[in-house]
Amino acid sequence: MEDAKREKERFEYLFLDLEWNQTPGTTGLDGREAIQIGVVAADNKIQKIKTFSKAIRLSDPNLFNEKTEIITHTPVTNIMQGKGEDVVLTKFAQTFPEYHFLVVWNRTTYDLFLRDMRKNGILIKRHTPVFLQDVLSVITGHGNNLIGFEKALTCAGIQYVPNYLHYAKHDANYLYQLYYQCLQKYSGVTVEERCFANKITKKLHTENCRYVKDMAVDRKSIVPKSMIFKGYTICKCCGKSQSWKQLGWEFGNKAQKKKYRDDLKQLPLTETNIEKICKWFQLSYSITSDIVFVRTAFSRWIVYLQKDKVKKLLHENYRICKSQYLKKQKMKCIEGYHKQKLPSENFFEVIQYIKYHDAGTIKRMSKKSRLEKLLEMVEMELKMKNTEEKGYGYDNMPELRRANIG
Numbered sequence: 001m002e003d004a005k006r007e008k009e010r011f012e013y014l015f016l017d018l019e020w021n022q023t024p025g026t027t028g029l030d031g032r033e034a035i036q037i038g039v040v041a042a043d044n045k046i047q048k049i050k051t052f053s054k055a056i057r058l059s060d061p062n063l064f065n066e067k068t069e070i071i072t073h074t075p076v077t078n079i080m081q082g083k084g085e086d087v088v089l090t091k092f093a094q095t096f097p098e099y100h101f102l103v104v105w106n107r108t109t110y111d112l113f114l115r116d117m118r119k120n121g122i123l124i125k126r127h128t129p130v131f132l133q134d135v136l137s138v139i140t141g142h143g144n145n146l147i148g149f150e151k152a153l154t155c156a157g158i159q160y161v162p163n164y165l166h167y168a169k170h171d172a173n174y175l176y177q178l179y180y181q182c183l184q185k186y187s188g189v190t191v192e193e194r195c196f197a198n199k200i201t202k203k204l205h206t207e208n209c210r211y212v213k214d215m216a217v218d219r220k221s222i223v224p225k226s227m228i229f230k231g232y233t234i235c236k237c238c239g240k241s242q243s244w245k246q247l248g249w250e251f252g253n254k255a256q257k258k259k260y261r262d263d264l265k266q267l268p269l270t271e272t273n274i275e276k277i278c279k280w281f282q283l284s285y286s287i288t289s290d291i292v293f294v295r296t297a298f299s300r301w302i303v304y305l306q307k308d309k310v311k312k313l314l315h316e317n318y319r320i321c322k323s324q325y326l327k328k329q330k331m332k333c334i335e336g337y338h339k340q341k342l343p344s345e346n347f348f349e350v351i352q353y354i355k356y357h358d359a360g361t362i363k364r365m366s367k368k369s370r371l372e373k374l375l376e377m378v379e380m381e382l383k384m385k386n387t388e389e390k391g392y393g394y395d396n397m398p399e400l401r402r403a404n405i406g
Contacts, residue, residue, distance in 0.1 A: 011099040012044040014127075015179065017171040018109050021058060032112055033058055035079050037088060038168030040176040041096060046183070048176065052095055053169030055082030070297050070362065072166045086120045093173050101231065103130045103179055105171075106148055128231035132179055134230050141185055141245035148173075150282060155249040156181055162284040163295065182247065183229045189246045190225040197223045200233045207369045209238040263342070265348040267317070269308045277348050282357040294351065296358040302337060309345040314338065 017038045023031035034056050057080055058064060064076040082088070104110045109147040110129055117124050137146050141153070149171070149294040153160050158177050164170035196205045196212045199219050204227060206214045212220070225244070228234060234244060264280060267273040271287055278285040284295040292303040314337040343353040 010043055011041045011050070011096055012043040013046060013101045013103060013179075014096055014099045015040040015042070015103045015172050015176040016109070016113065017076075017168045017175060018112055018172075019072050019104065019166060019168045020112060021063065022065050023063045024065050029111055029115060033063070034085065034112060034116060035072070035074065035082070036168035037092065038170070038172035039092070039096070040172045041099070042180075046180050050095075051169070051173070053172070054088045054091065054337060055079065056085050057082040059085070067362075073163075085116060087276045089117055089120050089122050093117075098125055101129055101130055102127045103132060103175065105131075105175055106146075107131055107132045130179075130229065130231050132175065132182075134233075136182065136247070138239065138244055139182075139228065140235055140249040141242075145222055152178060153240055154279070162279075162282065164379045177400075179229070181224060186229070186247055187224070193225050193243070194222050195225050195227075197221050197227060197232060204228060204232050205235045206238040206241050206243060210250050211235060246356040250254065253370050260274065261348075263345060267348075269305060274347070277351055280353055283351065283355060292347075293352055296354060298358040298362050301354050303347070303350060305347070308347075310342060310347055310350045311345075313340040313350060315340040 016035075018034045020034045021033050023029070025032070035058065036056060037052070037054050039052040040048055041052070042048050055078070057373055058076070061076055064079070065189075068079075069075050100163065102110070104113070110131065114124065133146055133149070134151075136152055140147065148154075150160075150162075150165060153174055156178055157173065158181065160174055161170075165174075196209070196215070197203070198205070198211075198215060199221055203211075204223070204225070205215075223232075225282040228244075261280075264273075264277055266274070274285065274287060274292060278294065286293045288303040292305065294301040294303060300316040302314040303310055304314075316335050317338055340349070344350055
């Protein structure tokens with residue numbers, strides 16, 4: 001019965017998102033572990049037919065990075081209640097035995113997915129990956145600057161809940177909507193345009209590209225420009241041509257942005273205008289009467305309004321707990337709020353203050369103080385001393401050589 005059901009389900013597209021934890025002190029793939037997976041499956045008409053989402057347990061809770069909780073709003077206790085990586089990925093492979101296109105936001109997500117599938121010995125069926133961030137950076141005229149996911153949702157006019165970002169099941173759904181909408185629009189504006197594709201390299205070229213002239217006839221085909229959404233990439237030689245950039249997103253120059261900011265400052269505080277201001281700073285919010293509850297990636301704030309002016313500002317209580325050698329630990333909440341000095345009565349300026357106040361706090365938390373670095377050096381000296389006493393010598397422990405500690 002189950003096999004018959006799967007036979008009916010033809011998965012042409014999978015839209016996949018992973019959220020991960022980066023082990024403190026690491027930056028690359030080796031220190032990365034997935035903690036959530038979200039998938040939306042669609043048929044050949046890009047109609048949604050199935051969803052899949054699971055929490056994934058960390059291999060070791062001691063590897064948890066406090067920044068993970070700030071970004072994903074998920075504490076380590078919740079993460080450790082998930083199932084093992086091998087169990088979740090096996091279930092993924094059973095749920096989606098075959099698919100043609102695997103759409104992800106960027107290559108970082110795809111690399112993590114491939115590594116984890118291979119690590120757990122799970123067969124990866126042949127498919128075509130599509131990196132939507134790369135596609136949009138080309139066809140929107142954003143140049144070499146990669147566009148952010150939330151910025152893309154905003155430019156595409158897709159309604160989203162800021163609090164839902166960085167939850168894999170929601171991001172997979174937003175990814176699906178973004179792909180579908182951008183493909184439909186780009187196909188429409190380029191419906192009468194064609195380009196040349198190399199069947200072997202899957203590269204797209206304009207008619208005047210120098211590589212087209214030298215391309216073997218049996219490798220050359222004429223295709224619609226929308227094939228960029230099907231895993232084809234654009235030739236570097238003709239990729240800067242304006243003819244590709246037809247999605248028409250307006251990113252605006254500095255003068256336009258300044259004017260828009262100035263306009264936002266003058267708006268009456270209707271619910272619609274409060275939404276515009278909070279979205280400008282990419283902050284989550286809710287409104288009750290004349291009170292606006294604001295949530296940043298770090299903490300919560302309460303803004304009291306009266307006749308289009310801010311009358312009072314409260315900030316959630318936090319304190320820093322420090323362990324041995326004054327290493328900073330997670331910011332822990334003390335119950336309640338404290339009154340924050342008002343930077344202005346203008347709502348826009350207050351929200352701007354909230355944004356940069358908490359951004360600065362996060363930045364300071366991520367930096368080690370000079371004292372912390374000195375204490376780490378002392379700790380390393382002690383390790384070296386213990387090593388000498390055991391008779392191992394520095395040559396056998398290159399990471400503890402004297403040259404490394406100045």
